[in-house]
Structure formats: C-alpha cells, structure tokens
Amino acid sequence: xxxxxxxxxxxxxxxxxxxxxxxxxxxxxxxVIAITSTFSGSEVSVFGAIDRDFQVASRPGQYDVIVAVKGxxxxxxxxxxxxxxxxxxxDREVPLLGYPSFTHILSSRSLETITTSPLREKMRLGLDQMxxxxxxSLAVSDEVALRDALRRxxxxxxxxxxxxxAVGFFGQNLFHxxxxxxxxxxxxxxxxxxxxxxxxxxxAVDKQQFLLNKVGVDQALEQFVSNKPILYAVxxxxxxxxxxxxxxxxxxxx
Amino acid sequence: xxxxxxxxEMSLPLGLLLLLGAGVGILSGLFGVGxxxxxxxxxxxxxxxxxxxxxxxxxxxxxxxxxxxxAHWKKRTIDMDMIKPLFxxxxxxxxFGLHVFQWLRTNRLLDVVVVGGYVFFLGLVGIMMLVESLxxxxxxxxxxxxxxxxxxxxxxxxxxxxxxxxxxxxxASLLFILSLGAFVSFVGxxxxxGxxxxxxxxxxxxLSASPVVAVGTTxxxxxxxxxxxxxxHAASHKSVDVxxxxxxxxxxxxxxxxxxxLQRSLGMGQGFRLVLACLLLLVAFRFGSQAFIxxxxxxxxxxxxxxx
Numbered sequence: 001x002x003x004x005x006x007x008x009x010x011x012x013x014x015x016x017x018x019x020x021x022x023x024x025x026x027x028x029x030x031x032v033i034a035i036t037s038t039f040s041g042s043e044v045s046v047f048g049a050i051d052r053d054f055q056v057a058s059r060p061g062q063y064d065v066i067v068a069v070k071g072x073x074x075x076x077x078x079x080x081x082x083x084x085x086x087x088x089x090x091d092r093e094v095p096l097l098g099y100p101s102f103t104h105i106l107s108s109r110s111l112e113t114i115t116t117s118p119l120r121e122k123m124r125l126g127l128d129q130m131x132x133x134x135x136x137s138l139a140v141s142d143e144v145a146l147r148d149a150l151r152r153x154x155x156x157x158x159x160x161x162x163x164x165x166a167v168g169f170f171g172q173n174l175f176h177x178x179x180x181x182x183x184x185x186x187x188x189x190x191x192x193x194x195x196x197x198x199x200x201x202x203x204a205v206d207k208q209q210f211l212l213n214k215v216g217v218d219q220a221l222e223q224f225v226s227n228k229p230i231l232y233a234v235x236x237x238x239x240x241x242x243x244x245x246x247x248x249x250x251x252x253x254x
Numbered sequence: 255x256x257x258x259x260x261x262x263e264m265s266l267p268l269g270l271l272l273l274l275g276a277g278v279g280i281l282s283g284l285f286g287v288g289x290x291x292x293x294x295x296x297x298x299x300x301x302x303x304x305x306x307x308x309x310x311x312x313x314x315x316x317x318x319x320x321x322x323x324x325a326h327w328k329k330r331t332i333d334m335d336m337i338k339p340l341f342x343x344x345x346x347x348x349x350f351g352l353h354v355f356q357w358l359r360t361n362r363l364l365d366v367v368v369v370g371g372y373v374f375f376l377g378l379v380g381i382m383m384l385v386e387s388l389x390x391x392x393x394x395x396x397x398x399x400x401x402x403x404x405x406x407x408x409x410x411x412x413x414x415x416x417x418x419x420x421x422x423x424x425x426a427s428l429l430f431i432l433s434l435g436a437f438v439s440f441v442g443x444x445x446x447x448g449x450x451x452x453x454x455x456x457x458x459x460x461l462s463a464s465p466v467v468a469v470g471t472t473x474x475x476x477x478x479x480x481x482x483x484x485x486x487h488a489a490s491h492k493s494v495d496v497x498x499x500x501x502x503x504x505x506x507x508x509x510x511x512x513x514x515x516l517q518r519s520l521g522m523g524q525g526f527r528l529v530l531a532c533l534l535l536l537v538a539f540r541f542g543s544q545a546f547i548x549x550x551x552x553x554x555x556x557x558x559x560x561x562x
Binding site for chain 2: 037040081159186248
C-alpha cells in the first residue's frame with residue numbers, strides 16, 4: 001500500500017519536474033542499533049547533502065527538508081472503559097489495522113508553510129493524518145472520539161511525534177536531524193524517508209533503513225525461547241528451584 | 255541504573271525490582287503466602303503486560319517458597335496427609351478454573367469478575383484476620399482464647415468421611431479438604447494467584463489447624479502448584495522473562511530469609527497477622543477504588559506482539 005503510494009508519488013514528481021535539478025544524498029548513523037541489557041533509548045542522526053546540477057539556474061526560494069521515520073508494523077488494540085453502574089470497566093476493544101507503530105516527522109520549518117495539503121495527506125505528514133489513516137477492524141459509530149484517543153495515546157507513549165524545526169541546515173546544501181528513540185520503541189526495521197522541497201513542491205526523495213535489534217545474549221535468548229520452548233521452561237523452572245535452594249543453603253540457621 | 259528485560263521488551267530500574275522482590279520475599283517468609291497478590295498488580299502498574307507479569311511472578315514464587323518448604327520439611331511441619339487431597343482437588347479446580355477463565359474472556363465478563371474477585375476475597379480475608387487478631391490483642395495474653403464453634407465450623411463438622419489429621423491437630427472431612435483444594439485453585443486460576451492467602455487462613459480459622467503446620471502445608475502446596483504454573487507459562491506462552499525472574503528471585507531469597515528470621519524471633523504473633531490483614535485490605539482497596547473512580551482517560555492503547 002505504502003509502496004504503491006510512493007510509486008504514484010514518483011510519477012507525480014516525474015510529471016512535475018522535466019529535468020532533475022537536485023538529488024539527495026542521505027546517510028544514517030548508526031544504521032544498526034543494538035539493544036543490550038542496559039538499553040534505555042537511543043539516538044539516530046540523519047545527515048544529508050543536496051547535490052545540485054549547476055547547469056540549471058539556482059532557485060530563488062530556500063530549500064526545505066522533511067524526514068519521516070516509520071517503525072515496523074505492530075498489531076495494536078484500542079480499548080475503552082464504560083460506566084457499568086458505579087463501576088468503570090473495559091467495555092470494548094477495537095483492534096487496529098495498519099497501525100503505524102512508531103512514526104516521527106521531523107522538518108526544517110512548519111509543515112503548514114512548506115507543504116501543500118494534498119502532499120500532507122498523501123505522506124501522512126501530521127498527527128491528524130496518522131490518526132485518520134489508521135483503520136479500525138470493526139464498524140464504529142463514534143469514529144471521531146476514537147481517532148482523538150488514538151492520537152492522544154500514541155503521542156503520550158512517545159510513539160508518534162511531529163518536530164518542526166528539527167532539521168537544521170548548515171551551509172546551503174547540508175542538513176542534519178536527530179531522532180530520539182525511546183526504550184519502548186518497537187524492535188525491527190525502520191524506514192527513513194527524506195523529502196527535499198522548495199516552494200511547497202517536492203524535488204527529490206530518498207529512502208534509507210536502520211535496524212533496532214537485540215544482540216548477543218538478549219538475541220540468543222529470544223531465539224532460544226522461540227525455538228525450544230519446552231527446554232526453556234525446564235531451565236526456568238530448574239533455575240527457580242535451585243535459586244530457592246541456594247537461598248536456603250546461604251541463610252539457613254545452624 | 256535500568257536493566258533491559260529481553261522478553262518483555264522494556265527497561266525498568268534494577269534497584270526498584272530488587273526491592274520489590276525482597277519485600278514480597280519477607281511476606282512469604284513470614285506468612286507462607288506466595289505474595290503474588292501483591293507482586294502481580296505492582297508489575298502491571300510498572301507497565302509489564304499482565305500475561306508476562308503473571309508468568310514471571312509464578313517463577314519468583316517458586317524460588318521464594320523453596321527455603322520455607324525445606325525448613326518446614328526438616329521441622330516436620332508439613333501435613334502430607336492433607337497435601338494429597340488438597341493437591342488432588344487443586345488439579346480439578348485449576349482445570350475447571352481455566353475453562354471458566356476462557357468463557358469469561360469470550361463473554362467480556364473477565365474484568366468484572368477479576369476486579370470483583372480481588373476486592374471480595376482480599377477484603378473478606380483481610381477483615382476476618384483483622385477482627386480475629388484485634389480481638390486476640392484486646393484480650394491480651396492472660397485470658398487464653400478459646401476456639402469458638404461458629405455456624406460454619408459446626409456445618410463442616412457434619413461433612414462425611416471425617417478423619418483425623420494429627421499433625422495439624424484437627425479433624426476434618428476428606429471431602430471438605432478436597433473441595434478446599436479445588437476452591438482455592440479455582441479462584442487462583444481465574445485471578446492469577448497462588449491462592450496461599452486464601453488457604454492459610456481457612457486452615458487456621460475454619461479447621462483450627464495448628465498455625466505453624468498450616469503455614470508449612472500452605473507453602474508446600476503453593477510451591478507445587480506454582481512449579482507447574484511456571485513450566486506451563488514458560489512453555490506455552492513464553493511468558494516468563496528469565497532476566498526479570500532472576501532479579502526478583504535474588505531480592506526474594508534475601509527477603510525470605512529475613513522474613514523467616516523475623517518469624518523465628520517473634521513467633522506467629524497476632525501482630526504479624528494484623529500487618530498481613532492491613533496489607534490485604536490495602537490491595538483490596540486499591541483494586542476497588544480503581545474500578546469506582548472515574549478514570550482520567552477512558553481509552554487505552556496496547557501494542558501487541560510483533561507480526562511474524
């Protein structure tokens with residue numbers, strides 16, 4: 001779906017731009033983030049350079065850059081509490097389809113100023129757009145309230161965010177942005193889409209990826225648990241029993 | 255300093271987890287209850303998903319009850335005659351409870367029953383213990399307290415298959431012991447608890463069993479059922495995080511030895527039962543108020559497992 005959207009976007013750009021005057025060169029650092037036992041969040045730097053074809057006349061306006069970071073898809077459930085007499089209880093659960101688990105938009109200036117409304121809709125640039133393009137798996141009558149809650153909770157958990165003025169230029173053709181990943185960020189592959197704009201029109205797009213993965217002991221443990229659950233259960237149970245025995249042996253009264 | 259929990263996929267402060275394990279360990283050393291009723295809600299409060307909390311806590315309960323069981327075994331204060339029917343009844347109760355659990359979940363009644371169950375049972379046991387220990391403290395030591403023959407005790411004395419349990423210094427119907435095991439495990443399976451907090455007072459108050467033997471018997475039964483639960487949770491749901499379990503255990507064995515030491519130097523005094531009663535009532539109150547107070551946010555968002 002997203003890929004199709006990008007394809008359409010590419011065609012759109014090809015139609016608008018007869019000659020490609022600018023190209024983007026983007027580099028992420030680091031490209032692999034290791035989750036170790038002391039992991040408490042991390043930072044990803046996005047470095048970019050704008051390559052200009054000097055045979056084309058320079059633009060009068062300034063360049064703008066949008067960096068859209070999307071995390072791996074996760075299943076999610078939105079639940080609602082309803083009064084049941086004097087009690088407040090969970091009344092219903094609405095599973096979400098295509099929930100963008102982690103989506104942060106960084107931009108060089110206010111999104112309203114540098115993009116057009118159709119582009120914001122197309123690229124989900126903004127919290128409202130993210131909330132509106134998440135599908136509910138059931139028919140709901142109070143869609144507005146649900147989308148409002150979805151937006152509020154996703155931002156509250158640090159999963160969604162929009163940081164305007166977070167992309168900084170140094171010189172005319174170089175830029176840098178810094179993305180903070182919280183410790184509860186979902187593990188997996190993240191895509192970073194960088195869009196170069198001028199006068200509200202996209203000039204060039206670049207797509208990069210980085211990985212947030214468990215390594216070493218944590219990764220080995222996860223694989224072991226998935227591959228050999230019975231053996232894991234035996235080991236955990238034996239560990240619990242022997243830790244208890246150790247406790248007895250260390251602190252027994254003589 | 256925080257530590258990353260690999261299966262839960264979040265980090266929590268190491269010191270807090272050690273302290274938590276120790277606090278619950280002291281309880282199990284003192285009273286013979288597993289402490290799951292306290293640890294599970296606190297972990298959920300810290301953001302651990304309920305399934306992982308219940309699974310990991312069961313492993314912690316195993317480790318923190320082993321020293322008590324060994325000590326009781328050496329002192330011969332475990333009533334093996336009583337354990338057998340309790341365990342047998344427990345198997346039936348657990349199986350039945352797991353079915354009811356599923357039924358409640360599909361019919362969206364689980365929340366009502368879990369909240370109601372916590373408030374009712376913790377509150378009931380808490381009030382019972384509070385009244386008994388306050389009454390005993392009031393009478394002071396010069397007047398020996400006579401066990402009262404209440405309506406409930408007279409009723410269970412009429413059950414068939416009465417037999418003597420010399421170690422517990424009581425007589426009880428075998429059928430009643432079987433039902434007791436089934437009832438405690440049934441409630442435990444639905445509420446996600448070891449059930450020690452229910453069994454121990456029932457043995458002491460309903461059967462007038464010797465308190466020390468009641469603690470020994472309860473601890474042993476909790477160890478047996480929680481060992482099975484740990485294995486089941488880890489094998490079928492991968493819901494035991496070994497890192498979190500290990501940290502809780504380290505705190506737990508330190509706390510349990512401290513609790514046992516406290517119990518030895520001070521005995522199973524009424525003061526301790528008063529403390530336990532207050533703790534039970536506190537947890538019951540927290541659960542109750544949580545259900546009655548208008549929530550600040552009516553909505554909640556949960557991320558589920560990774561798509562594979």
